[in-house]
Amino acid sequence: MVMGDLVREVDVAVVGGGPGGYSAAFRCAELGLEAVVIDAGKRLGGVCLHEGCIPSKALLYVAGLISAADRARELGVEFGRPRIALDALRRWKTERVVGRLARGLASVARSKGVEVIGGRAVFESSRGLRVEGDEPQKLRFAHAIVATGSLPVRLPGGAPPSERVMDSTAAVELPEVPERLLVIGGGYIGLELGTVYAALGSRVTVVEMLDGLLPGVDRDLVQPLARRVERLFAAIHLGTRVTELADSGAGVEARLEGREGETFDRVLVAVGRRAQSEGLGLETTRVRPDARGVIPVDECCRTEDPRLYAVGDVTGEPMLAHRAMRQGKVAAEAIAGRPSAFDNRAVPAVVFTDPELAWCGLTEPEAHAAGRPVRVARFAWAASGRAATLGRSDGLTKLVIDPASGRVLGVGLVGPGAGELIAEGALAVENALRAEDLAATIHAHPTLSESFMEAAESLLRGA
């Protein structure tokens, strides 16, 4: 083994360049540790920047423009039918949005002295790994951080090998605007991308195995979205399985449980994501992923191997970029010997549909399931001046409050802009603020943020 002799020593080897990985590497560098990132695509940003959160949000912005222009007709403004230049849209998304952010990350890495090595990392022990691919080499590390993220779950039973059958990665590439699109999976990925394609002109059919959209999410929040997408989508089939998919050459024949066969031009499979811990050589370390591929970690993101840490999607739910980023910083600080812990109470979750959904902390269904007494304050946006001026009154702000102390334990939102508004909820939950604190804080008028104040006040009335 010729390569065996050239072993490079680093303080921290970060495997995977996504939000968890680069946050960890940058924090390591700030703390004086030499960190390198090994990434199969020799890129920083991972799925989130290149084929997930960022490009899908760019497309959802465009979908929002089209939808707003359409709604303007009701308000007396006529734009006419939108004409969509797919090439220009793709170029904007790929170069001006993703490309610009990627160049920014690369320059941050350079300025912090974090090197990015292209290739696939395979652990050979708890102290070393080899990089396979473009830049083969061996690394010996004092610590390693596994940040390999997650992959789309494949359809149970498999999907036919056809470019008409896409996963989310293929769908954000925007290969075309199919006339008929079948979205398998009524979770956030299916609904977000379904919204994009519907706005661009596709007839979208959504099929969900369980009996509601966004399974697991508070029904109070889902309901306004469900009402809206019923109009946006051609059809929504709940409690329905896809029993067969076949590419007939002219389209994909889909058989849905209890229904006639139907033909679609494209199919988007969005049935979830799974932790990616395979093929990493973890068997040579003390890390043992569970049956779902998830690497168990403690509050410092330490695995069972004292030299290995893991952050982000590979550590399981919730698989969210901002959780990975916080974990990455915690892991770096723990390695540097700082008293750091991922002890966050509020991990905000956002679904960027129209209307948006967002929540953090304890949800009302979780409180009921745990038998925990809570007081719930609701403020319907129908009473919000700002919502009225936006022509949107279908929103809701919910506070989940500890009855004894009045502390905000959780916040749920649905409505346009919920993804931005949830920041106040996260601040309140993370800092153990009480409903009275929210009620007595001046919120600018007229804004949607007043709904926090209003909801909190509704609890205090009569007190």
Add this chain to the structure above:
Amino acid sequence: MARPFVLPDLGEGLTEAEIVKVLVAEGDLIREDAPLLEVETDKAQVEIPSPMTGRVERVHVQPGQTVKVGQVLITFAEAGELMPRPSPAPPAAAPAPAAVAPPTALPPREAPPAAGRDEGPVPATPATRRLARELGVDLRGIRGSGPGGRIRDEDVRAAAAAPAGREEETGPEAAPAAARPLATAGLEPPPLPAFEKWGPVERAPLSHLRRTIAERMTLSATLVPHVTHFDRADITELGAIIGRNLPAARERGVSLTLTSFLLKAAALALRAHPRFNASLDAQAGELILKRYCHLGVAVATDRGLIVPVLRDVDRKPVMEIARELGALARRVREGKATLEDLRGGTFTISNIGALGGTGALPIINYPEVAILGVARAREEPVVRNGQIVPRRLLPLTLTFDHRVADGADGARFAADIVRRLERPDQLLLEL
């Protein structure tokens, strides 16, 4: 029946240790001898292995906490009552495809709150939680004085300063590490001015190791009349020998360093000057001469100064010393040194040459009698037989206890070390 595991006797009169890391979680199945905890005692950071194979039922301690010998650290469940290993992921409300998992109310592995207390997350801001981690305070044992029971920085500081066991909520096991004053050496330091008057300040607690260093250096500097002798050794020849033999030594897995030769030279000189290899028993009015020669080497780590000890240096060849030193320094830097690695020294060498400088006056590692300070060797012009020739000179300082030896003794002892360094061939032949 559950089996408690207590902090074992650490030997040498040590009564307490600070928990650095907890390497297991409740529900873990642990094999015998697998590491359970990392603790820092006196000067060593050691891993405590599991005495048995079993399931961890409860972890009673957390990082930063100071524990006493005999205190329960971990409770093991018997084989018959194994608990299922809790999944570190929050339970998904619905294990559905494409489900957005609900955000976790509790982070993984956070122990469930005690029954009867307020349920849910401890009410404190992230900055207060960070402070609690720094001070080794368990927030679950504190009653918050802020609005709605919110725990404030002052509550955390008060809990850290409270003597163990005073908080009614916390048993002796969960007593937070107290911010106790350093032991003095007879002199009480005068009160400090209020620095806040001149600008913002921050208070950082001392680590266990820092505290130990502070107390021991104060003791030595206060108790022992230090006197220092300066000398320089011409190590041109020694440097050449080391340079020539580096590759050969490396092939045998040994990194040949100047320190290995310093150790050998000092050990041989100590044999000839036994009063520097001794301790003064002030109580008995006697000098305790040690018939063994175990040398300490000061090693800088990211946690602070640690002095591992090499045994019987006078009786080992240089190559063996170099090999042992390499292994010992590695163990220390990785925090894997055992207590045995750090005890029983008779004399200490502090080589700060790697960091530069022209000389240093280290403080004696009490109750030893002397310490050798070594700075960076430099090529300097030296007059030899009327000619100016470049020679490699190594600045040495010998600091010793004036109660035990006088200036002339120190000068002779230092000269002996210098002479041995200047005749490296003899050093290599000596066993």
